[in-house]
Amino acid sequence: MADETNNVTTEDDVTPETPEAPETATATEEPEAEESALQQTVSVKDSGPACKELTIEVSEESIANRIEESYDQLATDATIPGFRRGYAPRKLIERRFGSSVKDDVRARLISESYSKAIEDEGLDVIGEPDVKNFDEIELPETGTLSYVVEVEVSPAVDVPAFDTFEVEEEAFEVTDEDVAKEIDSMADRYGDMASIGDGEVQEKDFVQAHVNIYAGKDAGDDAEEIGHHHGVYILVNGEKADYKGHVAGIVVEELGKKLAGKKVTDEVRVSMTGPESHEDDKIKGQDITIVIKIEDIQRVKPVDMDKLTTMLGVESEDDLKTRIKEDLQQRREREQQSKKHDQLREQLLEKIDFELPEKIAGRQIARNLQNQAMQFAYQGMKEDEIEAKLADIRSENEEQARKDLRLFFILDRIAKDNEIEVTPEEINGRIYMMAMMRQTRPEKLRQQMQQSGEIESLYMNIREQKTLDKILEGAKVKTK
Structure with a gap:
């Protein structure tokens, strides 16, 4: 019987390394095989x-x-x-x-x-x-x-003809009263914040507080602590904002009323149910008690007109009023366009029905929040107002989240069918506009957005607006 080991090749059996042949002038590299x-x-x-x-x-x-x-x-x-x-x-x-x-x-x-x-x-x-x-x-x-x-x-989406949509727009006029209110708001915005000492909390004050969140309804300080926050600033809203307040990302009903008249060292306790969309399971849909211990009360002292015009780089009060009136006109136009977009969104959801894929709902909700933030910034909202709006949105129920997801697929289908894209120039223009509203440098804002991953959300926001504008081109618009 032959020895089977004779058929096994080992490193010692194979041909050892031989000297390389010298290169010749005709040597060429063989192309890679496909x-x-x-x-x-x-x-x-x-x-x-x-x-x-x-x-x-x-x-x-x-x-x-x-x-x-x-x-x-x-x-x-x-x-x-x-x-x-x-x-x-x-x-x-x-x-x-x-x-x-x-x-x-x-x-x-x-x-x-x-x-x-x-x-x-x-x-x-x-x-x-x-x-x-x-x-x-x-x-x-x-x-x-x-x-x-x-x-x-992507679900199958059948889009009806654009001329089946009908929206309304309101005629508007920017009045002297509107300009005066905006000047007062700007005077507050550029004013100096100062502690009021032993004074009482009023509307528009900022309360600096230590916040504890306990598990359970009407919980005492010996209950399970599920959150604590140092140096929290709380804006005291009035009737215009339904007295709602925002504490650690949670909307608190009638917080303005609860804080009004309080002083430093006072304590406000709020028993409520945590929002269903909160990321912390110990807060989400659970009975909680929020304890606000007031450490300081700060109030804005508005700047006078001379200082305001100097800060804004205008020569006179009349120039400032002219500039503000133009800005308000543009803002109202954007608001009006936004309202028409909202009407279209409602009609798109009414006219188009389909089943949703289940697994991506959570990811889409997060994207929607970023998209909403971009929309609010474009409308000229300040950062604290945007945070307040997002806190409200987090409180929405699952049904609203599903509507948002359905709307995303509808608009995505329309954008693809109409070859709607966003150019780098459009992104740069939007960043510039947002930077002017936030009073920061465009390049600084772009860097911040790149680091936080918001550029993609900005792209999607612009694409959505262009898609809705495309529908408006064929829709029926009535002025009332």
Whole structure:
């Protein structure tokens, strides 16, 4: 019987490294071999609202081709002691790298076949694919590679003709009274904040406080503490804002009334139910008690007209009034456009119905909050007003969140059908406008937005507005 060890190739049995042949003038690099086309079969079936299940089967020939291509590349690139690059025997390469080659080919085939299947089937995938039992998928010695992947896709949306939409707009005029109110507001904004000592809290004051949040209704200080915040500033709102206040991102009803008349060292206790959308499970939908311990009361002393005109770089009070009137005119126009957009949003939801994919709701809610923040900033709201609005939005119920998600898909479909895109110039222009409203440098604001990931939200916000403007071009508009 022949000795089986005679058929085993070892490193000592193979041809050792030989001197390299000298280069000649005619030597040229061989072009890289093109990757062979992937052969596969795909079956698609519905697996839920806006969800597809794909069964992908890669042919045995494609598997063999990818393995061969990997070994060919290794034969060229692999460095093995005792052998010149490109001259190591194939069997040695297979023995050394076989396991990693199979893992690499398996991952590549899944990635390539998935991408090809999505493209061939024309699926508009959203979110990440869910490859079933990914860790159990193995590259077969013979036969095909088969696996199942589930994906969420953009739902089918049928958009009616734009002339079926009808919106109303209100005629408006910027009055001298409007200008005077804006000047008073600016005088407060540029005024100096000062502690009032032993005075009592009034509307528009800022209360600096230490805030504790306890679990339970009418909880005492011995209850479980689920949150505490030092140096919190609370704006005391009046009737215009329904006396609502915002404490640690939580909307507190009639907080302005509860704080009015209080002094430093006084304590205000509020028993309430935490908002359903709060990120902390101990607060979300739970009975809580918020304890506000007043540490300081600060009030704004408005600047006088001379100082205000100097700070704003205008020559006189009349120039300031003219400038403010122009700004208010532009702001009202944007507000009017925003109201027409709101009417369109309502009608789009009424006219278009479809089922939503379930898994992306949470991600979309977060994007919606950023989008709303961009919209409020564009309307000229100050940062504290934006935070207050976002706190209100967090209190909305799940039904509203689903409406927002449906609206996103509707507008996305219309934008794609009408090839609506956003240019870099439009993004830069919006950043410039927001920077002017916030009284900061555009380049500084852009840097902040890039660091916080808000540029994408700004892009989507502009795209949505352009899409709604496109609908308005064909809609019926009535002035009342």
